[in-house]
Amino acid sequence: MRLPGVLRDRPSKQQLAVFAGYAIAAAVYVTVGVFYTDFLLSVFVGAAYLLLVAWLVPAGVRRLF
Amino acid sequence: MMSKWFVYGIHIGGWDLKASDPVQFHRGWPGVGFTHSLLYGVVIALLVWKFSGSKTWAVSFLIGQWAHAITDIGDTVGTMLFFPWTIHIHLGAWAYAGQTGRVTDAAAYFSGPGGIWDAVWIVYGIFSWRVLTRSYFETHVYTADQFWTKANRYASKTALLVFYRAAFFYGTSRWIAWTLWAHVVHHYPYDLSWGGPHWVHAAHSKSLSGPQYVGVAAIVAAIVAVAYASRLVLARREPGPDAVEPE
Numbered sequence: 001m002r003l004p005g006v007l008r009d010r011p012s013k014q015q016l017a018v019f020a021g022y023a024i025a026a027a028v029y030v031t032v033g034v035f036y037t038d039f040l041l042s043v044f045v046g047a048a049y050l051l052l053v054a055w056l057v058p059a060g061v062r063r064l065f
Numbered sequence: 066m067m068s069k070w071f072v073y074g075i076h077i078g079g080w081d082l083k084a085s086d087p088v089q090f091h092r093g094w095p096g097v098g099f100t101h102s103l104l105y106g107v108v109i110a111l112l113v114w115k116f117s118g119s120k121t122w123a124v125s126f127l128i129g130q131w132a133h134a135i136t137d138i139g140d141t142v143g144t145m146l147f148f149p150w151t152i153h154i155h156l157g158a159w160a161y162a163g164q165t166g167r168v169t170d171a172a173a174y175f176s177g178p179g180g181i182w183d184a185v186w187i188v189y190g191i192f193s194w195r196v197l198t199r200s201y202f203e204t205h206v207y208t209a210d211q212f213w214t215k216a217n218r219y220a221s222k223t224a225l226l227v228f229y230r231a232a233f234f235y236g237t238s239r240w241i242a243w244t245l246w247a248h249v250v251h252h253y254p255y256d257l258s259w260g261g262p263h264w265v266h267a268a269h270s271k272s273l274s275g276p277q278y279v280g281v282a283a284i285v286a287a288i289v290a291v292a293y294a295s296r297l298v299l300a301r302r303e304p305g306p307d308a309v310e311p312e
Contacts (some may be wrong), residue, residue, distance in 0.1 A: 003233045005151035009195065011194065011198075015198060019095070022230070023235060025234070026234060026237070026238045028242070029234075029238045030238055030241050030242040030245065031138070032242075033238070033239065033242035033246070034242050034245050034246045034249075034250060035250075036274075037168075037242075037246060038244075040242050040243060043231075043232070043235050046231060046234065046238070046239070047228060047231035047232075047235065049177045050227055050230070050231045050234050050235075051224065051227055051228060051231070054230075055221075055223060055224045055227045059221075059223075
């Protein structure tokens with residue numbers, strides 16, 4: 001049986017590595033959110049958090065080292 | 066988002082700000098229930114188009130607002146979808162519990178069919194994972210809206226890609242977090258039956274009468290007919306692949 005296109009397409013190793021980074025960021029966000037639910041209320045807080053951990057911090061670290 | 070704080074109530078200094086009738090305020094008329102109507106979406110989309118000059122932003126707003134208004138007919142109160150006609154269209158699939166406060170409302174929503182409906186969209190997003198890749202963003206999203214090229218003057222493309230991914234990240238992460246909060250930390254019971262969870266005191270709208278059903282059917286039929294006719298007109302205007310240029 002031939003699988004539908006969405007199931008046949010597999011992400012590359014590089015894409016999986018990027019996904020792993022986001023998954024770690026999500027795990028931290030979820031952990032904080034479960035115990036401090038105000039953290040979950042605003043999409044703006046969510047976007048700011050993601051920009052911080054997925055862009056600003058990595059960019060800063062790259063600049064330092 | 067703009068009205069929920071007054072539905073749940075907030076405490077500022079010595080002041081408690083909360084609607085005296087949260088359901089009426091949130092979904093009714095008088096109240097701000099008209100913000101969950103199709104007409105409201107059209108009016109605001111036209112204003113967005115006029116003041117931003119962007120048809121993409123206007124259509125995007127319209128799709129988002131209509132998705133919100135139509136999704137909310139799934140609960141036991143529903144929405145005045147065809148405002149200024151003030152009847153509430155409701156399927157009653159999950160309990161509306163906004164009047165119980167933020168905590169109980171969240172617990173109820175993520176314990177009933179509403180939470181499962183959210184999960185359907187998360188799964189759909191996962192199946193469509195390619196739209197979150199860098200190549201899709203650069204090829205289809207970045208080029209479709211001048212916002213991105215303007216924003217690129219101040220922030221790198223990587224930062225913009227992260228911002229683009231934030232919507233799916235936020236929606237998925239908050240669903241997981243609220244579900245864990247409700248069922249691992251607090252042990253609220255699941256009730257996936259129609260109209261559930263039934264352990265919460267849900268608000269309900271009146272059932273529609275026969276003539277109201279007929280009216281709703283007529284409006285839906287008119288919308289479908291107009292959409293179909295528009296499509297036919299557009300198809301006639303656009304030349305087909307075999308069309309010959311007039312000499």
